[in-house]
Amino acid sequence: MIxxxxxxxxDPTPEQDALLRQFAGVCxxxxxxxxxxxxxxxxxxxxxxxxxxxxxxxxxxxxxWIRAVYVSCQQQALRDLDQAFQNFFAGRASYPQPRKRGLNxxxxxxxxxxxxxxxxxxxxxxxxxxxxxxxxxDTRPMQGTLKNATVSLDxxxxxxxxxxEIAHDARAPCPGRVGIxxxxxxxxxxxxxxxxxxxETLERIELHKRKAQKVVARRKRGSNRRRRAQAxxxxxxxxxxxxxxDFHHRVALDIARRFGVAVLEDLNTRGMTxxxxxTVDEPGRKVRQKAGLNRVxxxxxxxxxxxxxxxxxEERGGQVVTVPARFTSQTCAACDVVDARSRESQARxxxxxxxxxxHADINAAIVIKRRANSALLDVEGLHQRPYEASTGxxxxxxxxxxx
Numbered sequence: 159m160i161x162x163x164x165x166x167x168x169d170p171t172p173e174q175d176a177l178l179r180q181f182a183g184v185c186x187x188x189x190x191x192x193x194x195x196x197x198x199x200x201x202x203x204x205x206x207x208x209x210x211x212x213x214x215x216x217x218x219x220x221x222x223w224i225r226a227v228y229v230s231c232q233q234q235a236l237r238d239l240d241q242a243f244q245n246f247f248a249g250r251a252s253y254p255q256p257r258k259r260g261l262n263x264x265x266x267x268x269x270x271x272x273x274x275x276x277x278x279x280x281x282x283x284x285x286x287x288x289x290x291x292x293x294x295x296d297t298r299p300m301q302g303t304l305k306n307a308t309v310s311l312d313x314x315x316x317x318x319x320x321x322x323e324i325a326h327d328a329r330a331p332c333p334g335r336v337g338i339x340x341x342x343x344x345x346x347x348x349x350x351x352x353x354x355x356x357x358e359t360l361e362r363i364e365l366h367k368r369k370a371q372k373v374v375a376r377r378k379r380g381s382n383r384r385r386r387a388q389a390x391x392x393x394x395x396x397x398x399x400x401x402x403x404d405f406h407h408r409v410a411l412d413i414a415r416r417f418g419v420a421v422l423e424d425l426n427t428r429g430m431t432x433x434x435x436x437t438v439d440e441p442g443r444k445v446r447q448k449a450g451l452n453r454v455x456x457x458x459x460x461x462x463x464x465x466x467x468x469x470x471x472e473e474r475g476g477q478v479v480t481v482p483a484r485f486t487s488q489t490c491a492a493c494d495v496v497d498a499r500s501r502e503s504q505a506r507x508x509x510x511x512x513x514x515x516x517h518a519d520i521n522a523a524i525v526i527k528r529r530a531n532s533a534l535l536d537v538e539g540l541h542q543r544p545y546e547a548s549t550g551x552x553x554x555x556x557x558x559x560x561x
Contacts, residue, residue: 160326160473162302166282166294168309168316177289178309178316184227185265186257188214189235193254196243207240228287231265234306238266264310269321272307274300284318294318313392331418331475337527338413338422338467339486339519340460342451343504346409347519349527354409360401367394398457406463414470421530422464423483431455481529490514491524 170178192210199205214232218225224232245251273285282296284307302324309318337349346354370391377384413420431452436442468478489496490507492514500509507518514521 159323161305161321161323163319163321164298164300165317165319166296167314168318169281169293169295170316174289174292175316178311179263180223181227181231181265181289181309182263182311183259184224185231185235186259186262188217188224188232189239189262190256192236192239193256196239207236210236210239226288228267230268230271230287234266234268263312264308266306266308269304269306272304272320274304274320292318313389313396326473328473328475331477332416334417335419335421335527335530336413336417337523337525337530338420339523339526340423340425340458340463341519342454342458344519345405345458346463347517347523348413349520349523351520353517353519356405357401360398363394363398363401367391367398370394402457402459403462403466406459406466410463410467410470413467414474414476418476419479419530420467420471420476421479421481421526422467423486423526424480425460425483427455427460479530481526486522486525486529487518489522489525491516491521491528 195210196205203209211233214229214236218229218232239254242251242254246253267286271287274282275285275291276282276296277293280296281293283291283293285291286307286309300320300322302322305321305323307318307320309316311317339347341347344353345356348354370387374384374387374391377387433452434442434445434448436445442448464478471478485496488498488501490500490509490512493509493512495509495511497510500507500511501518502508503518505518506515507521508515516524
């Protein structure tokens with residue numbers, strides 16, 4: 159069984175829009191109250207989901223505006239908090255933070271309480287308890303068993319995501335292997351020689367977004383005109399995110415169909431995008447330039463691509479292998495000599511030892527592919543040991559690897 163999500167754009171009526179906002183606000187309040195209660199009393203009283211669910215019943219009996227929101231949505235918020243604390247204590251996540259309006263406008267229904275029906279070729283409707291039938295734009299057929307439905311609000315409006323469980327038989331993986339270098343100037347470079355860039359639409363939207371941000375800076379804080387200008391910036395950012403996500407989905411699907419093993423660098427994105435501001439006593443250098451580089455790296459969404467590629471490869475019987483990122487941009491793909499002088503520019507690689515010439519990103523992708531030697535895969539076949547067989551060199555990643 160595999161879990162897949164199907165996300166659609168909702169088209170609520172004005173009355174339904176008001177109810178959706180009320181649902182999101184109350185669920186956010188319940189989450190924050192439960193978080194505050196745990197932070198204050200958990201060490202003494204061992205508060206968990208069961209105890210807080212019982213207190214939720216008493217809270218609903220006392221306040222009509224809380225009782226007006228469907229109880230399962232509030233219980234799901236408590237379950238989210240309980241899972242967040244489990245992840246924190248297991249070391250998988252940081253301490254849970256309060257949910258904020260404008261960032262966490264969402265709530266969830268169990269699948270058994272949700273029903274869908276087809277209206278015509280383009281539209282369908284979903285029945286949500288206490289909300290009734292809400293139309294949504296049906297863009298693709300759904301499969302599997304419905305587990306839950308999440309309603310969320312972003313800059314473009316309300317959406318519904320159906321989490322479904324699908325019976326799946328993994329096919330035999332393809333025999334090929336490909337190395338992938340994730341970059342800034344070029345989004346993705348493959349060891350086959352392909353260079354994939356984001357659509358030019360992103361650059362045009364970026365220009366519009368910068369102009370819109372300048373408008374925001376000129377508006378008076380707290381005014382309606384400033385809020386409208388901020389909403390325009392948010393819509394442009396949301397559109398950019400959708401374009402990048404669509405690009406990653408299309409590229410990952412094509413790679414998963416053609417290759418059985420995809421090799422990626424084990425990049426520490428958080429460390430690479432750390433601020434260069436420094437401290438008061440020891441201020442950093444070139445802070446604005448580093449901030450611009452950080453913004454470009456984050457906009458490339460390297461982690462998002464790796465996540466999408468991993469599940470698409472797994473669905474088709476393949477796997478994603480990660481290898482150390484150390485010196486991949488300085489290693490010659492022809493003779494394995496490591497020399498920083500070989501990297502003449504952002505795009506040009508000329509080996510100072512053998513004279514091999516190639517695009518720097520393509521050369522790095524070939525090096526990445528070679529580091530994933532099948533004889534050195536661990537038992538689970540998920541990660542590459544930090545050693546390269548062709549040269550016998552130790553490739554253990556340092557604390558601050560330089561890709």
